[in-house]
Amino acid sequence: MSGTSKRFKIAIARRVVQVVALLIFAAPVIVAGWGVFGGIAGNAAAGGDGMVATPAALPFFGTLSSSSIFGVAVLDPFAMLEVIAASKTFSPSWLLAALPVLIVYGLIRGRAFCGWVCPVNLLCEGLDWLRARLHIFVRERVVPRHAKLYIALGILFLSAVLGFPLFEALSPIGFVAKGIVLGSMAGGLTLLAIVLLELFCGHRVWCRALCPLGGFYEALGRVGLVNVTIDHGACIGCDRCKQACLCDPQILDDAVSGVDGMVRAGDCMACGKCVDACPTHALAIGMTIPRPQASSGTAQGGDDRA
Numbered sequence: 001m002s003g004t005s006k007r008f009k010i011a012i013a014r015r016v017v018q019v020v021a022l023l024i025f026a027a028p029v030i031v032a033g034w035g036v037f038g039g040i041a042g043n044a045a046a047g048g049d050g051m052v053a054t055p056a057a058l059p060f061f062g063t064l065s066s067s068s069i070f071g072v073a074v075l076d077p078f079a080m081l082e083v084i085a086a087s088k089t090f091s092p093s094w095l096l097a098a099l100p101v102l103i104v105y106g107l108i109r110g111r112a113f114c115g116w117v118c119p120v121n122l123l124c125e126g127l128d129w130l131r132a133r134l135h136i137f138v139r140e141r142v143v144p145r146h147a148k149l150y151i152a153l154g155i156l157f158l159s160a161v162l163g164f165p166l167f168e169a170l171s172p173i174g175f176v177a178k179g180i181v182l183g184s185m186a187g188g189l190t191l192l193a194i195v196l197l198e199l200f201c202g203h204r205v206w207c208r209a210l211c212p213l214g215g216f217y218e219a220l221g222r223v224g225l226v227n228v229t230i231d232h233g234a235c236i237g238c239d240r241c242k243q244a245c246l247c248d249p250q251i252l253d254d255a256v257s258g259v260d261g262m263v264r265a266g267d268c269m270a271c272g273k274c275v276d277a278c279p280t281h282a283l284a285i286g287m288t289i290p291r292p293q294a295s296s297g298t299a300q301g302g303d304d305r306a
């Protein structure tokens with residue numbers, strides 16, 4: 001009983017963080033929508049000229065790409081790189097604004113953003129739930145998961161050529177955050193393509209192989225103190241952790257096969273789904289300073305962060 005409740009703690013905590021993050025980033029848009037659709041109409045109906053709340057008046061204002069928290073600018077580092085490439089200029093203030101994000105995700109784990117914050121992941125998990133209810137089965141495809149690193153580089157190159165931050169224009173993440181109330185269409189087609197891929201093509205194709213922001217955070221995820229570790233003595237080789245993995249089953253191979261004592265892939269989202277799924281509690285997630293791989297596995301397993 002206590003084991004069961006312990007197992008679901010990570011899932012509940014993650015869901016709470018995902019929803020709170022969505023609400024925080026949607027709040028300015030909701031306020032703007034309220035001002036446009038509610039405040040103005042309400043004022044007009046009352047015949048008054050009362051103040052209409054503006055997003056900029058909130059302690060938090062912005063999007064997942066660029067925001068202001070109590071007046072301090074915070075910038076998504078990948079968006080910063082796109083802006084530098086597009087404008088061919090550099091401002092130290094951009095780097096200053098991106099540093100908090102780099103430090104936080106660098107210390108935790110790059111793709112913790114994907115597992116705990118990104119609204120597209122929340123949507124995809126909703127699609128997982130819907131598919132299970134409707135008994136729609138999608139093939140697990142082996143996808144070239146490092147392709148997103150090269151796509152991220154390609155996006156930076158194209159941003160420089162085209163003179164505007166390309167992914168910001170196409171981002172499904174921005175669409176989810178901004179489109180809720182204001183109906184912004186930027187990124188809507190990308191999001192539609194992701195939903196279609198999820199339903200009819202393969203599981204997590206976008207997040208595993210195509211998303212440039214996921215590629216950027218994969219590169220950052222090669223360092224990080226929050227890691228999944230394994231007790232090989234407790235592992236019964238059932239592979240339930242691999243079936244549950246939000247990222248890619250391959251990233252658990254070395255740990256489950258006994259080659260390594262932890263999941264080292266920069267791709268790991270620190271989502272804890274493998275930990276929740278393990279029937280013997282062989283897996284754990286927490287702060288760990290990565291140690292070099294055991295010599296027995298170095299030859300075969302290699303370091304997946306490379």
Ligand code: SF4
Nearest residue numbers: 114118120207211214
């Ligand atoms: S890969 Fe991209 S869309 Fe998927 S969860 Fe990460 S940032 Fe979001």
Ligand code: SF4
Nearest residue numbers: 245268269271272274
């Ligand atoms: S290895 Fe575990 S923590 Fe990492 S992405 Fe897969 S399920 Fe999540």
Ligand code: SF4
Nearest residue numbers: 235236238239241278
């Ligand atoms: S779910 Fe647990 S017991 Fe099963 S293979 Fe994974 S680590 Fe081993």
